[in-house]
Structure formats: C-alpha cells, structure tokens
Amino acid sequence: FMPDTGKIEVYRAGSGMGIRLDGGSGYPGAQISPHYDPLLVKVTGSGRSFAGTVRKLTRALSEFRVRGVETNIPFLLQVLNHPRFQAGEADTGFVDTTPELFQFPRRLNRAQRLLRFLGDQVVNGPMVPGSGSALPERVAPEIPQRQHADLPHGWRDILTSQGPKAFARQVREHKSTLITDTTWRDAHQSLLATRVRTQDLLAVAPSTAEILAPCFSLEMWGGATFDVALRFLRECPWRRLELLRESVPNIPFQMLLRGANAVGYTSYPDNVVRRFVRAAKDRGIDVFRIFDSLNYVENLKLGIDCVGEAGGVIEASICYTGDVSDPGRTKYSLPYYLDLVGQLVDLDIHVLAIKDMAGLLKPRAARLLVGKIREAFPDLPIHVHTHDTAGAGLASMLACSKSGADVIDLALSSMAGLTSQPSMGAFVAAMEGSKRESDIDLERAGELNTYWEQVRLLYAPFESGLKSGSVEVYQHEMPGGQYSNLEFQARALGLAGRWRAIKRAYREANFLLGDVIKVTPTSKVVGDLAQFMVQNDLDAKAVLDQADTLSFPSSVHDFMQGRLGQPYGGFPEPLHTQVLRGDPPIEGRPGASLADLDFDKLREELESRYSIQLSEEQLLSAALYPQVYADFMDFRKTYSDVSVIPTLPFLAPLEPGEEISIEIEHGKTLVIQFKNTGELDDQGRRPVYFELNGQPRTLLIADKSAQESVVKREKADKKDPGSLGAPMLGVVATIHVDEGQKVEKQEPLLTMTAMKMETIVTAPVSGTIERITVAPNDTLAAGDLLLTIA
Numbered sequence: 080f081m082p083d084t085g086k087i088e089v090y091r092a093g094s095g096m097g098i099r100l101d102g103g104s105g106y107p108g109a110q111i112s113p114h115y116d117p118l119l120v121k122v123t124g125s126g127r128s129f130a131g132t133v134r135k136l137t138r139a140l141s142e143f144r145v146r147g148v149e150t151n152i153p154f155l156l157q158v159l160n161h162p163r164f165q166a167g168e169a170d171t172g173f174v175d176t177t178p179e180l181f182q183f184p185r186r187l188n189r190a191q192r193l194l195r196f197l198g199d200q201v202v203n204g205p206m207v208p209g210s211g212s213a214l215p216e217r218v219a220p221e222i223p224q225r226q227h228a229d230l231p232h233g234w235r236d237i238l239t240s241q242g243p244k245a246f247a248r249q250v251r252e253h254k255s256t257l258i259t260d261t262t263w264r265d266a267h268q269s270l271l272a273t274r275v276r277t278q279d280l281l282a283v284a285p286s287t288a289e290i291l292a293p294c295f296s297l298e299m300w301g302g303a304t305f306d307v308a309l310r311f312l313r314e315c316p317w318r319r320l321e322l323l324r325e326s327v328p329n330i331p332f333q334m335l336l337r338g339a340n341a342v343g344y345t346s347y348p349d350n351v352v353r354r355f356v357r358a359a360k361d362r363g364i365d366v367f368r369i370f371d372s373l374n375y376v377e378n379l380k381l382g383i384d385c386v387g388e389a390g391g392v393i394e395a396s397i398c399y400t401g402d403v404s405d406p407g408r409t410k411y412s413l414p415y416y417l418d419l420v421g422q423l424v425d426l427d428i429h430v431l432a433i434k435d436m437a438g439l440l441k442p443r444a445a446r447l448l449v450g451k452i453r454e455a456f457p458d459l460p461i462h463v464h465t466h467d468t469a470g471a472g473l474a475s476m477l478a479c480s481k482s483g484a485d486v487i488d489l490a491l492s493s494m495a496g497l498t499s500q501p502s503m504g505a506f507v508a509a510m511e512g513s514k515r516e517s518d519i520d521l522e523r524a525g526e527l528n529t530y531w532e533q534v535r536l537l538y539a540p541f542e543s544g545l546k547s548g549s550v551e552v553y554q555h556e557m558p559g560g561q562y563s564n565l566e567f568q569a570r571a572l573g574l575a576g577r578w579r580a581i582k583r584a585y586r587e588a589n590f591l592l593g594d595v596i597k598v599t600p601t602s603k604v605v606g607d608l609a610q611f612m613v614q615n616d617l618d619a620k621a622v623l624d625q626a627d628t629l630s631f632p633s634s635v636h637d638f639m640q641g642r643l644g645q646p647y648g649g650f651p652e653p654l655h656t657q658v659l660r661g662d663p664p665i666e667g668r669p670g671a672s673l674a675d676l677d678f679d680k681l682r683e684e685l686e687s688r689y690s691i692q693l694s695e696e697q698l699l700s701a702a703l704y705p706q707v708y709a710d711f712m713d714f715r716k717t718y719s720d721v722s723v724i725p726t727l728p729f730l731a732p733l734e735p736g737e738e739i740s741i742e743i744e745h746g747k748t749l750v751i752q753f754k755n756t757g758e759l760d761d762q763g764r765r766p767v768y769f770e771l772n773g774q775p776r777t778l779l780i781a782d783k784s785a786q787e788s789v790v791k792r793e794k795a796d797k798k799d800p801g802s803l804g805a806p807m808l809g810v811v812a813t814i815h816v817d818e819g820q821k822v823e824k825q826e827p828l829l830t831m832t833a834m835k836m837e838t839i840v841t842a843p844v845s846g847t848i849e850r851i852t853v854a855p856n857d858t859l860a861a862g863d864l865l866l867t868i869a
Contacts, residue, residue, distance in 0.1 A: 157182075200733070203784070223283065230292065259462070260297050265298060265335075272307075298368075360386075369394065375644035404447055436466065438465050467502075572610060615629075642665060681702060806861065810831065812830040819847065
C-alpha cells in the first residue's frame, strides 16, 4: 500500500525466487519469500434482494482469472449456487454437512484454449485440412439487411398448418416453377469442399428468409455437411440446424438422407436411422430427400418409412446415370426408371426427386424422362436436381420445367455453375414472361449474390480448380459434390500432380465395379479404387490380373460383400469373388441383419469417457461417426469450441499486430491481439505472444517442422513376395499381428487410413512375421516397408 498515492500493488513470488519491493517515496522496501503467497482479494456484493446479491457475486467470481495459484473461487461458487444457501437455510454446519460443495465442475478456460488454437496456426499453419499453401482473401463480406420487420409467408406455413399431403398437392397445383436454393449445402459442397461454416450461413439467414420466401425449400443439411462439420470444421451439425431454423421460420428446410446409410458411408441398424430421422425432424428439417446409392428399393423403403413415421415430407429419389436418350446405353434405360418410380409411388411418397448427381441429364434426355414420368403419374410432384459440370445444366432445367417438373434445384448465381447447380438468376431471367415464370425477385436476390461472392473469396483455398465447364463428365461421370472433395483427397495423398490420371482411373474403376450408380457412398467406393489404382500404377487389366493379391480399400470389399445393398445387374465376376476371398456375401438389405444399437450402453460409455452429460444430438453423432466424434471431442478438449472464431482467423494464421474479437457467449467478448513469435527453445517449442483483453499472454507452441526428424524409411523389395509395402500414402491405424506370429495368405495384418479411405493390408503369402518396421500413427509413403514375412 502506497500511502502517498493510495495505490495498492499486488506482487506474487515466482517459484524459487524472491521479489524485492521498493516502497517508493522513501518507504522502506520488503523482501517477500517465495514460500508465501501474498495475494489476497476480497469481493463484497450488495443488492436490493438476497437473490440479486447472489447473482452479482456469482458473476463477479466467475469473471476472476487467477493463474498460477489455487483459489477458493470454485468453492464459493458452489456455495452461492446451492439451493440451501439460496433459500436462506445455511447454518454453521452447512459446510460440514454438504460434501457436494467440494465437487467442483471443470473450469472452461475457453480463452486459453482458443489462444492455443490461434497460436498453433501461427506456428504450424492452417488447421483446416485441404487449403494447402493458399490463404483466404482478407475480405469482410457485406451482409444484406432485411427491409421489413415481418417475414413474408412461405411454403413452410402451408406445411405446418396442413401437413405433408396437402403441401404436396398445392405444390403440384402451383402455376409457377418452384425453386430449391442449394447454396447452403450442395453448392458449397461442390465448389468449396463443403467447408462453409455455420457463422457465415447464420449472418445471411435473416435476409435469406425474406428474399427467398417464395422458394419451395432451402437445402441446408445432410449429405457431406454432417461429416465435414465434425471432422474438419470442428463444429456441431445439430447446432447449425437449430440456429438456422430460428432465423428462417418461413421456408422449408431440406436435407439429403442416404436412406439406410443415414448421413454416413455404411449401413446402420434400423433403430439408428429411425432415431436420427426423428431427431432431425424435431430440430427443424421439413423435406427429406431420400436416396439410395444403388437405387435399391429395400434401402429406400427404410428411409421412407422413417420419414413417414416422423411426419416429414417424403421426397424419394431416383438416382440418374447413363443416358436415356442414347440407344447404346441400355443398362439404365427409360423403362428401368419408370418401373423404379412406380415402385416408389406404391410406397406412398409425397414428392419424387430426379437426382442427377453428376450433371449427366442432357436436355433431350430431360424431356424424355420428365415427360414420360409426368405422363404416367400426373398427380405426382416432380423435383429435379442436377449439376452444371458440362455447362448444359441451365438448358436441361428449362427442358425439365417445360416438360412438367414442379421444382428445380438452383444456386445463387455467385455460387452456381461448374460442379454446382445451374444459376438461379439465369433460370429466373430465362423464364420471365412465360406461364411458369418464377416468383423470385431478381433485384433482391442480387443482394444475396454480392454477399456470397465475397464469402467465396474467404474460402478460395478450397476451390476445386475447375475454371470452365467440362464435357469430360460424360466420360468419368463423377458427381459434382464429389469433385472438389476427391481433388482435395488427392492432394492429401500426394497425388496432386496426377489428378487427370485419377479422373481416367475413375471411369475404369466404375466399369470394374459393374457400372454402378455413382453417388455417396458408392461414389466413394469408385473414388477410393481410382486413387488406389493411381497410387499403385495399376490399370483395369492389372487390377483384374492381380486381384488375388491386392489389398483393396475397405470400401471396395464392403461394397462387394453387399454391405451397401444389391446393385442393379448384380456384382461383376470374377472380381467379386476375388475381392471377397471367401468372406460370406450379405444377401438382401444389409441393415435388416444388424442388431439394434444399445443407445443406453453407448451413452454410459461416452459419459464415463468424457465426464459429461450427453445430449441426444451428441449421442447420435457418436452412433453415426464413432471415431470422427471421438476426434471431435479430443479437439474440443484441447482447443475449446472454435466455431466462435471469425472465419478469416479460423482459416488462416493471424498476422503480427492483428486484433480480433471473439464473442464466446452473449455479453462475453475476448479481444485478442497477436504480437509476434519468439525463438525456438531447446525442446522444439516457440513462444507466441498475445494480448488478451489488454493483458499480455504467452504460450509455448510445439513447432512441428522443427520437431519432426527426417525419417528415411526402408522401401519394400518388390522382388520378394514376403516384403510388404504400404499400398498408399497414409497413417498406420492398427497393427493386427506380432513378430514371430504365423499368418496365412490373405490374413489381415494391419489397417491404414488416409482421409476418409481405409485399407486393410493382408498377407500376400503364408509364413511367419519376421520383422515389423512401423508403429501406430506412423505416416508412410506408398511403397514404404511395413513388415516382412519369412
């Protein structure tokens, strides 16, 4: 205490040192021993009521941040929040008889963990995979504003008041061509590898609710968005749905449901799909576009039944491939599709979707397909989805509209074209003056276009690289939604320079697998096989010749075993038998033979592991993506909830002197300034200097480039059948054998992963494991020695 100034200064001794305090103004100094902590803080609160005073003190104590010493703040918060204390019933025995006062909740410490994320990016580069060396442009998107306080009525008002059947009937009777805007899902999935974050959608949601009120729906959930939110964006997909639903109450929300595969890449037990659909409906999904990657009706039926039970709009899909206007393409013919539609109509669907996931529906084929379906089923609403990869999407959608389609999928112009959907602006303008012109206001839609044009600059690192339409799609038939994601995976696998070879191999892989319908998850099977072929320098003939010894990606084995269902025309032989290697095939619908998931047991395991009370959404996320969800939780434990970080500093490292604000909850904002980094210490760590709310803060961040020693790995001897090399660039996930263990030919030895691709490496010969040269989590290049078999 300085009597001349009335100032109090508090000092704390560091470990193993003393502090000399100079009293100043002639006052004698004092030596503070490092063995004593001189810090004492008293907080006093007063208010008009006891409850009000408790609230004041609770907030005051919650805002204290004392570092380096133990405090009694958690105890005091427990006292203040205990029902007995708040009821005025605390007596002198209160502490002794209330042991739960000493059961302290874990401090969130969000600021420190968010600083660690920002510091990690500064030292080691972007944390979101796929951006490579490219950085986002430093723009602040201009957010359009609502013009009216009250939202205009939309199609959701009809749906909620009259139900799905009446909703579908009014869609069919509507004179104008209705539009589904895909900007919030498939457009950014196709153009930007599904990387757009919730906060950038939420910013434009209020104005979207006003400007696009005439839309049939907004496609905004499902498909790859669920996986990518957890895996790469580190945010909760359920939270996205709930927040956007609050902001857009008037337009139906639409999701993409993979039938028996829900939003995953495999078949799930029926009770998982049913519970997922019910939760999605309860949290805001209105229209469920249900498809199956094989057009396998038994898989579709499960999704249709689940949506019907939940009370959603059943929009069942036929997935389009081939060319119904080409007499030479006979497998997926016009009679095939008409028969498929008839089977779906018999299941009492509300709307039919034609899902052209690769943009193969040429204008003449569109007239034929839509015209024949309309002729056969005059009361059935038809909703058409395509991609503009070849540049013919607009012409095809105009042909669909004129042939009787009720709803067309389009994207806002600045997020349209190429592998995305055709342009909404171009379609609306082309239909002006016709009997079926759209109700969308082009001038107002331009405000949304400006916003998304600027947002797209933020996500420039994730652009697919496609600069113009490409008729190559008619050869490789790659879905638009897969194009940018597969290219990103190719870069991650070290195949960036072989993208053209992957596209050629994709076509070959498709015909090796029997000319399948290519949409998630079958498109992933084709993509995995194509990348596997390029990595190992295999063409189609080499795959067939060496099939008995190749370690195919797990997705290829699962497909051939029937884990996705039964493909039209059956599995290709002899490759089917060669891939299975004696494993029994699954007949019929895969999910029918799966036991129900024990949700109670799963909840108990997860709550024990993470010491939290699990919500229904968290439980379902873990059920659908066990490993991805575990990684998500580990990430949050280290870095907290990074969804609150603005997009630019989330995607790219801060620059020295740059200051940002992060609102971690309503009324609580962190002001963070990155100052600079320091020199590397002897443990390979680099200090990163910040200011947090005006206070200096330093973090030591491990520099991965300095800590990674160069490992020169031994390569497999191609001449030795017992010398086994890595089939791809990837990470060793699990080793299933030990040195000295006897193995039989084709016995699983280890599992490798790379991005979303998993490969089980099997023994090329029988023998004894002589030497294992890798360990779990090792990163390997293709050809690196895994082990040797004597």
